[in-house]
Amino acid sequence: MKPTSLLGQLPVDKFLSEYWQKKPLLIKQALPGFNSPVSAEELAGLACDADVESRIVLEKDGLHPWELRSGPFQESDFADLPETHWTLLIQDIEKHLPELCWITDLFDFIPDWRMDDLMISYAADQGSVGPHLDAYDVFLLQAEGKRHWKINTDTTRPLKKVSDTTLDIISNFESEQDWIVEPGDLLYLPPGVAHYGIATGECITCSIGFRAPSHVDMVQHFMHLILDSIKPETLYQDPLLVLQKNPHELTKQSIQHLWKTVEQYLSASPSLINHWAGTLLSEGKQAFQAQHLEQTKPLSGFFEQWQNTGVLYKNTALKFIYMHTETGLHFYIDGQHLQYSDELLPRAEWICASLQISWQEFTDHADKNELGSVFYDFYQKGFYYFL
Numbered sequence: 178m179k180p181t182s183l184l185g186q187l188p189v190d191k192f193l194s195e196y197w198q199k200k201p202l203l204i205k206q207a208l209p210g211f212n213s214p215v216s217a218e219e220l221a222g223l224a225c226d227a228d229v230e231s232r233i234v235l236e237k238d239g240l241h242p243w244e245l246r247s248g249p250f251q252e253s254d255f256a257d258l259p260e261t262h263w264t265l266l267i268q269d270i271e272k273h274l275p276e277l278c279w280i281t282d283l284f285d286f287i288p289d290w291r292m293d294d295l296m297i298s299y300a301a302d303q304g305s306v307g308p309h310l311d312a313y314d315v316f317l318l319q320a321e322g323k324r325h326w327k328i329n330t331d332t333t334r335p336l337k338k339v340s341d342t343t344l345d346i347i348s349n350f351e352s353e354q355d356w357i358v359e360p361g362d363l364l365y366l367p368p369g370v371a372h373y374g375i376a377t378g379e380c381i382t383c384s385i386g387f388r389a390p391s392h393v394d395m396v397q398h399f400m401h402l403i404l405d406s407i408k409p410e411t412l413y414q415d416p417l418l419v420l421q422k423n424p425h426e427l428t429k430q431s432i433q434h435l436w437k438t439v440e441q442y443l444s445a446s447p448s449l450i451n452h453w454a455g456t457l458l459s460e461g462k463q464a465f466q467a468q469h470l471e472q473t474k475p476l477s478g479f480f481e482q483w484q485n486t487g488v489l490y491k492n493t494a495l496k497f498i499y500m501h502t503e504t505g506l507h508f509y510i511d512g513q514h515l516q517y518s519d520e521l522l523p524r525a526e527w528i529c530a531s532l533q534i535s536w537q538e539f540t541d542h543a544d545k546n547e548l549g550s551v552f553y554d555f556y557q558k559g560f561y562y563f564l
Contacts, residue, residue: 183207183363189286197287198314198367201328203356207363213320213381214277215270217299220381221255223267224248228464230268234306234344237262243307243342264304264376271295272465272494278532284316284385289529290458290498293388300324300376307339308350308373314387317364322380326364327352329371336371347371390457398457402449403442413438448504455498455509465494467511467559479553483536486563489552490533495560497529508551510560521547528552 184192185204196202215223224231231248238259239246246254271277271294281295293313297320298306308327317326329351339346350371357377358364366372374382390398413435421428445453474482483489491497498509506522508515508529521528521544528551542548555561 183283196365200330200367201370202365204363206361208361211320211361215297220265220267220297220299223273224250224265225252229273232266233263235263236305241341243339243344243346245343261302262304264298264300264306266296266298268296269294270297275493275532278493280383281385287387290496291387291389293386296384296386298382298384300380302376302378304376305374307344307346308371309345309347310369310371312368314368315366316385318383318385319358319360319362320381320383321360323377324358324380324382325355325375325377326358327355327373329353332369395457399453402453451500451502452514455500455507455514456512459496459498459509460512461494461496467492467495469559470557473557476553479556480549482563488533488535489561489563491531492560492562493532499525499529513558515554517551521551524548
């Protein structure tokens, strides 16, 4: 059962105003009785899959200190590992195992478009990825065993990096606060807080990361939309050109006219800004892009398959975003835009949030005709699927 709050007695609005992107927070027993959703053996099995992003970090007994190995791995790779001081990390695990989405759903007090992924790591005794800092917000949920966390919030202190490794490990890390966490404990770290987690015995940790687009990505994405709207054959014009004394001089008047030509495209309409935000924030990782169906079935065939299989499943690897404007209801999924009547607005959150929708649940809705066209479109584009 989903808890009423992961934050204990701390109200969500107080967490957002006092801690989010500001300072760390440790919540003891945020999930009492929590057990790891996957075993070490299952994580090792996933690491052998070529479609899964996996890494092993060896602090010692490797080719060099803090050696990074990238998957996919073979079973023999694990047999050759030392008994201590190594960590296995599996990225985007909720996209490969949709049944684990309930963990990321616990953090729905943060907008879903900020969610990056659920990473789960197994560490042998004394295993670690070294002291480092991240450029994103992260919640660290202890799932099995114990881990010793050390942090430093001083962002003004110059940091030195360990040489001879591809990992960004801090060589001059000094602990400012430290805790021993147990299963069910939750540690929140804002961006830029240096942290160092060391396994005390074998342990498994869930890392729920929240990324934000960089300013470069935001501007670049917007400029792509602008450039796509300009006809390539449109050229600069200066019909009011006047004679100037020195033909090699670039005058202030010319510069102003040049800039006005560019500036007209930067005054974006509200609809373009909405489209920019929706496509930018719904774009997922390239490895998990939706696959359109090459051969589509008619609407009647779609309904027939849904009735026969019983359940329509959401592609949990994709970002589902909606917005309501004066022009209607807009869905942005995997960087794609679909528009529908605003009569479906009461169903928008349900459509985006449901991991699976049964045929019975669908037919119970009075507006199933309108909903049917939405799910049919989503199915054809690979946003939903049948087993």
